[in-house]
Amino acid sequence: MNEHSVSLGTPPGRWVLLAAVLGSAIAFLDSTVVTTALESISRDLGADLADLQWVLTSYLLTLGSLLVIGGALGDRFGRRRVFVLGLAGFVVTSLLCGIAPNAELLILARCVQGIAAAMLVPGSLAIVSATFVEADRGKAIGAWAGLAGVASAGGPFLGGWLIDSFSWRWVFLINLPVGLVAILIALRHVPETRDEEATGPIDVAGALLLALGLGGVVYGLIDGPAHGWGVAAVIGIVGGATMLLAFVTVERGAQNPVFPLELFRSPQFSGANATTLFVYAALGAATFLLVVHLQATLGYSALEAGASLMPITILMFLLSPGMGELAQRIGPRLPMTVGPIVAGVGLALLVRVGAGTTYWSGVFPGVVVLAGGLTITVAPLTSAVLAAVSDRHAGVASAVNNAVARLAALLAVAVIPAAAGISGAGSSLEFGAGFDRAMLMLGALSAIGGIVAALTVRRGTPVRSVAHVGITHACDDPCVRTEAAA
16 A cells, blocks of 8 residues: 555545546547537538548547557656646647647647547556555446546537537537646645656657557558558558567567566456457447447437437446446456456347337447446456556556557447448448448457456456566566465
8 A cells, every 4th residue: 555545435535536537538538529520520621531530530549559658657757747747738739629720730639639648548547546545446446437438438428419509619628627627636636656666767769669650550550441551551550560569679678668568478467458459449339330320320410329328328327336346356357258248239239220210229228238238347347457467557557458448449440330341422221231230240349358358367356466576476477466366
């Protein structure tokens, strides 16, 4: 326990949780809320399809590429400090997005906004993990996960209301008051924590190789399906993969690596992140396609399409804290196995959505089952990731998990529509057939995540790790010591 540990049910604990949730909420909102604004942005700025794709993906590209670096900077220089700097940058770039006079400047502002989000998102969860007493960490992480999930799932609804009531620009401008309040709370109520063992020079080479490598691969995988596999896409993938290989080499010899590779020697850490990859790929693409399908095929307004996902928001808000507490008692493997499979069933049920169906007969059953699966999964998954590493690596572990989630959603949005036969042209009937194929594919992806969890996550109760030990330690997981598996 560190000297700053607080309890969840106390005023200091509530302030810490509020600051962390507000910070992560605005970042998560901006990864989902823009979907409902694309049509309005196109009309207002004269943006074509390629512009709209980059409005959506430019933010996720820089966010996903830099999350690990943001987490490492927080561990090194102070999680509250980097969190607040990220919030300040996010406020400024949100203003620039809200006043952008054309699509080109909006895309540029979104790129920089993703950089700011990469600083605040990993710090948000790392602050929760490093600040709360051990007995409350599972419940605190569950509360954070539930409220962050509410922000992600509620994004399309909020975006639809702002667009229908005011303007698409308020999708970005709403971040200003929320971000400023989060900054004030963090400066006043959040204690500073960091990795006290970090000394020596900063791993600049590793940071640059990681960012450029991830950015290149993701760019190629986005550009290829969208514009044909031309020179730019191939250069992005090959160049990015080369830089990632160089990154691994550099990190093995670095005195203070930006990303300690030994974390992946933990089967639980690797398995939990693999589960994240499958589940969040399915969730990200399903949310995007459902909102578009409801508007294109069934004639929903932006507000109505966003409101269709409200069961996810409500169930995660009500039940995630309890799931976090349950996972701390029974271990994360069972809920992480069952939850993705249940979510996959919910996605498969969404094939019922089509012309002539009502919300209650076509949309609601699938969304409710999906919400139940996500509620079972998210808090135990987050706890499993953080239980697999020592406190000193909380920031980078959180960043890796968030990066996996964001990149999985980004790549699924880019690849799944093309794989399912959905194109920008065509009739509603053609979109509907592609939508059905996409939902079945995404349901299978989510279920695979549950199978991975069953094979890799420990059965025993996850406990917080002891001080970091070297990779030659005779534990099964080199960065953590746990109670014997049941």
